[in-house]
Amino acid sequence: MLLATTYEQVTQIRMSRFPEIQAGTSVAAYLVDGLLIDTGLAYTAEELADFLKDNPPRIVVNTHHHEDHIAGNAILKERYGVKLLAHPLAISRVYQKPHLYPYQEEFWGYPVPTNPEPLGEHLTTDNFRFEVISTPGHSDDHICLWEKNKGWLFSGDLYTSTHPDAARPEEDQWQIIESLLKIKNLKPRLVFTAIGFVISDAEIRLGKTIQYLQGLGQKVRELNVTGLSPVQIRQQLLGEESPVAGRTQGQFSSENLVRTFLK
Numbered sequence: 659m660l661l662a663t664t665y666e667q668v669t670q671i672r673m674s675r676f677p678e679i680q681a682g683t684s685v686a687a688y689l690v691d692g693l694l695i696d697t698g699l700a701y702t703a704e705e706l707a708d709f710l711k712d713n714p715p716r717i718v719v720n721t722h723h724h725e726d727h728i729a730g731n732a733i734l735k736e737r738y739g740v741k742l743l744a745h746p747l748a749i750s751r752v753y754q755k756p757h758l759y760p761y762q763e764e765f766w767g768y769p770v771p772t773n774p775e776p777l778g779e780h781l782t783t784d785n786f787r788f789e790v791i792s793t794p795g796h797s798d799d800h801i802c803l804w805e806k807n808k809g810w811l812f813s814g815d816l817y818t819s820t821h822p823d824a825a826r827p828e829e830d831q832w833q834i835i836e837s838l839l840k841i842k843n844l845k846p847r848l849v850f851t852a853i854g855f856v857i858s859d860a861e862i863r864l865g866k867t868i869q870y871l872q873g874l875g876q877k878v879r880e881l882n883v884t885g886l887s888p889v890q891i892r893q894q895l896l897g898e899e900s901p902v903a904g905r906t907q908g909q910f911s912s913e914n915l916v917r918t919f920l921k
């Protein structure tokens with residue numbers, strides 16, 4: 659299903675394979691002035707293309723290479739001839755069939771490979787100018803788009819909650835903290851997240867998240883020095899394993915959150 663909501667000149671398009679938008683299985687794309695930021699999952703690619711038929715985008719930017727952000731690329735290119743853009747490191751990954759865990763197959767599905775061009779430092783639409791901000795951590799090819807005059811920050815998967823309790827093994831929490839600091843310092847007025855929240859109190863929320871992650875990371879390092887294993891550190895600092903771990907074949911877990919502080 660697809661659910662559209664308007665914020666100022668931005669249309670949020672939330673997509674889910676399921677008849678309801680469920681946290682964790684849905685993803686949001688944003689349409690603004692002929693620019694589409696992310697293209698969602700394979701199961702809703704055609705629905706997205708149909709939704710955009712009266713106002714098709716000219717440019718598509720993928721915030722990073724993950725399968726739930728790129729799967730509308732192919733049909734939008736085919737139907738509307740959009741220009742696809744992504745971080746240089748994302749290009750070869752978007753061009754390959756990814757390896758997906760069963761939960762990723764179930765929620766999002768396999769994207770048709772496409773071949774985006776490399777993003778520059780900024781891009782312009784008829785009315786707006788977007789700065790491309792490199793924000794590694796969730797993945798090394800992650801970017802945010804910043805429209806300074808409007809105070810809009812499109813944050814992809816960089817921010818998901820003030821107290822994250824699980825992570826994927828590829829993440830790097832120290833890089834995430836650096837990237838969160840970078841976007842907090844921009845003082846965005848509205849933050850448009852791919853998880854679906856639109857945040858108007860970014861300074862407070864991002865500040866809380868940074869403080870929480872810095873504190874957690876510090877304790878993880880201290881316990882690591884005493885010789886505790888990641889599982890023991892997880893038990894001590896975060897308690898029982900997150901229920902998400904079981905549903906994601908262990909990929910998204912509290913233990914991985916601990917490990918991603920130890921890189």
Ligand SMILES: [Zn+2]
Binds near residue numbers: 724815
């Ligand atoms: Zn992601």
